[in-house]
Amino acid sequence: MGVFLFSYCEIYAAACLSTARLTAVTTEPERSHDEEGARVGNGAAGVLRGKRAWIISDGKAGHEIQMLGIAEALGVDAEIKPITAPGNLYKLTAPYGPPPVGARFGAPGSSFAPPWPAIAFATGRLTTPYIRALKRRAGMQTFTVILLDPKTGQRSADLFWVPEHDTRRGANVVTTLTSAHRYAPERIAQLRAKMPASIAALPTPRVAVLIGGPNGDYRYGPDETARLARALEALARSGAGLMITASRRTPPDLLDAVDKATETGQRFFWRGEGPNPYPDFLASADAFVVTADSVNMVGEAAATGRPIHVFHPAGGSSKFDRFHAALSEKGITRPLDDGRGLESWNYEPLDSAHIIAREIERRYAARLKMIPGLCQDGGCE
Template identity: 30%
Template sequence: MTPASHDPKFHVWTVSETKAGTLTQCLGVARFIDPAPHVITVRKEFRWFKPTLSHFRDLLARRQPDAIVSCGGKALSHTMLIAGLCRSRPLTVHLAGPQPAYEDRYDLAFVSRHDWTPEREKKPHLHPVIGVSHRVDPEELAERREAARERYASAGRTVATVLVGGPNKAYLYDKATIDRLVETIRGLAAKDWTVLVSTSRRSPPELQERLSRLGETRIVIWDRQGENPFRDYLAAADALIVTKDSVTMTCEALATGRPVYSFDLAHRPPNDHLDKFERFHADMSETLGLTRRFAGSLAPYDYTSPEEARRIAAIVTAGLVQRNQGTGR
C-alpha cells in the first residue's frame, strides 16, 4: 500500500496533543489515506469556549473531514466536539486505548499490545497493534541507504546508530546511566564501529555535553543544528541501540530491518508508567522477538519489520468505503 495520491478520495483531520510522538502517530496513519491532512494540536482538554467553537466552525465551513484520527488523552474531547459539529459524522479513530468515558464513542481504536486487556477482546471496534504507528517506511530507508552508507560508512565500516531520548515518568538519566551510555558509545568506536548518535529534545544537557566532548572521528553526534539526519542515521545502520524511554523510537528503528537493542535505564520508583514501559519491552523482545536487550554485543538476528501504520490505514479506509456504500455517497 502506497500513500494516497494528491487528490485523495477521503479527507482526514488529525487531532493530537502537542507532544511530537502523538502527532507522529496520527500523521503516520493519515498519510496513507490523505497526503495533506488538516492538523490540529491541543494543549488541554476542550472547555466550552465560544472562540474555540467559532474556530472549528470556520474550518468546517471550508471542508469537512471524512475521518478524524486522534492520539493523546487531551485530544479525545476535541475529537468528539468536532465530530458533533459536522453535518455528516466523520469516522472517528483513536491511536491508543481511549479513556473509559470515550472508548465506546469512537468508531475505531487501535491499542498497543502492552495496553491490551481481555475485556477489549469483546469489542470489535478495538484492535491490538504492535507498538505505535509512525512515519518511517522500510522502502524509504532502502532508497536512502546507499547515499547514507557512502556518507557515514567509509571504507565499508559497520555502523551502529544510537537513538537517545530522555528522562520520563518511568526512567531516570542519572550519572551512572549517563556514564554507562557514554562508555557504550566509546566502546563501540574502539571496536571499529562508526557510531551515529541522535539525541532528542528530552535528552539531558549534561548528556549532550558529555557526548560533545568525546571528540572521536568514529563517533558522529548530531548537534541539533541544521537538518535532522535521523532518517539517514536509520538508513545507514547495521545495528541500532535505542534507550528504553521511547516507544516511538523503538518502533521507528524496527523499520530498518536491522538488529534493534534496547538500552537499560535507571528506574524510577515502581509506578504504572514503569510497568507499562517494561510490558512493552518484554512483549517486543520476549514474545515477538523483534528487539533484544543490549548486553554489550550487537550480534545480527532476523525479523520482519512491523508496518502498523499501513495496516491501520487499510482498516480505516475499509471502514470509510463501507460507510460510503451504506449511505450511497
C-alpha cells in the same frame, strides 16, 4: 501515557513535520496482536485514497507524526487542524465536555466547518472534545479515529488505536506492538539509496545511537551514565561507524560522557545544528543502540528489520516492561551488553501505520456497503 510520546520527531519538530496540507501515499496489517496482518476484502484497499482527512492537532509533534503516518498509508489528502489554544478550565475538563467556545466549532468560516472530511484523526485528551463534536455533527459521513487512550467511552470515536502494552480493548479498538510513524518501507529504501556522503564515509557496520533521557519512569544517575558510556566506548574501539544523536531530555552530563566515550572512534555526532540527519541515520544504520525510555524511537528503528540493542537505565514501569518484553520475545530487540558488543540478527520489519490503515479501510468499506449513497451529494469528500 504521556511518557510514551517522546520521539525524536517530537523533540525536533521543525525538522520532522511536513507542511500543514499534504497528499499522502499508500502502503498491510494485523487486527489482533497474534496475526501478521488482517486481510482486506471486498475491495476495501484504497477505498479512502484521495479523500479529505482532518488531523486534529494539539501541537505535539509526536502526536502529529503518528496521525500523518496513518494518513500517508491511506493515501488521503490530509490537512492539519490545530485546536484553539486551551484555557485552564478546558485543560482541566478535557477530554470531556465540548470544544472551547472560541473554536466556533461547526460555524461558517471557522477552522472546523463543513464540508466534513471523510475521515478525521485525534490524539491526546485536548483534541478529544473536537473529534467527539465532529462525530455528533457529521454523523456517518466522517469516520473518526482516536489514537492513544483518552479514557473516554467507546462511542467517542468509530475506532481507537492503542499500543499492545496498553490495557484498553473493545470491538472498536485495534492494537499494534509499536506506534505509527512515517517510515514506510519505501521511504526507508529511498533514503538508504541516497545516503549522504558524510554517512557513507563511515566504516561499517554503521550503528545509529539514539539517546533519550530521564522521564517519569526512567532515571539516569552516575551508574547508568557510566554503564552507557562503557558500552559506547567499546563500540567505538571496535571500529564501527557511530551515528549519534540525543534529545532535549538528554542531561548534559550524559551527553558529555557519550561524547568523551566515543571521541576516538569514527562518528557523526549530531548536536542539533544544521539539517536533522535522523531519517538518514534510521535508513543507513546496520544496527541500533536505543535507550529504553523512548517507545517511539525503538518503534521507528523496528521499521528497518535491523538489530536493535536496547539500553535500560534505572527504573521503568509496567507499561514499558510489557512493551520491551514483547519486542524481545518477538526477536526484535536484545539488551545492550557492554561486554558482548554488537550482535547480528534479522526480523520482519514492523509497519504499524500500514496495519492500522488497512483496518480503517476495512471498517470504512463496510460502512459504505451498509449505507448506500452515503458519499453522494457532497458527503465523504
